[in-house]
Structures are given as structure tokens and as C-alpha cells.
Amino acid sequence: MEKQAMCDCEVIHSDVVDKVKRGLCDKEEYIELASLFKLFGDGTRVQILHALEQHEMCVCDIASLLGLTKSAVSHQLKALKLANLVKFRREAQTVYYSLADSHVQKILDIGFEHLRE
Numbered sequence: 128m129e130k131q132a133m134c135d136c137e138v139i140h141s142d143v144v145d146k147v148k149r150g151l152c153d154k155e156e157y158i159e160l161a162s163l164f165k166l167f168g169d170g171t172r173v174q175i176l177h178a179l180e181q182h183e184m185c186v187c188d189i190a191s192l193l194g195l196t197k198s199a200v201s202h203q204l205k206a207l208k209l210a211n212l213v214k215f216r217r218e219a220q221t222v223y224y225s226l227a228d229s230h231v232q233k234i235l236d237i238g239f240e241h242l243r244e
Contacts, residue, residue, distance in 0.1 A: 166210050167234070171195070172203050179213060180232050183225035 166172055174193055178184060184192070190200045204224055207213040214227045226232055 163210060166206060166212065167238070169203070171199075172207060173235070175200065175203055175207065176212065176226065176231060176235055179224055179226050180235055183216075183223045185221050185223050189224070 171193070175189055178189060178192055186197050186200050186204065189195070189204075190197045193200070204213060208215065208224075211227050212231050213224050215222050215224050217223075
């Protein structure tokens, strides 16, 4: 295994540090982004998102597709909805879920692209 190179310079490159510092976000934004990415840390949630990327679906359809209980799917959808990753619409007694916006689709697409390289 290759050892990672350590920086052994004695001089801090203050121009670089200052420039990068100006481009950083508030710590709160990093915490929020980390929380968002945690939702992608569950395979079932990612599978649900990938299914919804292809077509809007109701809980029963998702449960059937993934071999899960409706309760398990509802639980995951609640988390995804709270994070604004999915949206829903009601048609009579049925609730249909879909991706909240094109950003969610891009995150999935880029993730799969990265894995397949």
C-alpha cells in the first residue's frame, strides 16, 4: 500500500489559504450537506429513488417492485420527503411519489456514472 505524502513545508501558503477560505461555505451548510448524503447511505432509499427516477409510483407499487412491506416503504419515503428528495401528489385515494426535482436525478446519475468508470 502506498503511503500518502505528508506536507513538510514550514511556510503556509497564505495566498492559497485566503483564496480557498473565501470560497468555503458556512459550517451549517456542510452539516446539512452531510445529512443529505447520509440519506444516500441506505441502499433501499437509493433503490426507491432510482425507481422514482424512472416513473412516479405509489407505495404499493414500490413495495411490490422491491419485495418490501408497504410499512417499510412508507418509512423510507417519509425520510426522503423530509429531505425534499421526493414529492407526492394525491389522486383520489392513491398517493403517487416522484423525485422532487432534477437535482436528485443528477445526484443519482452522477453517482452511477462514477461507479461505472
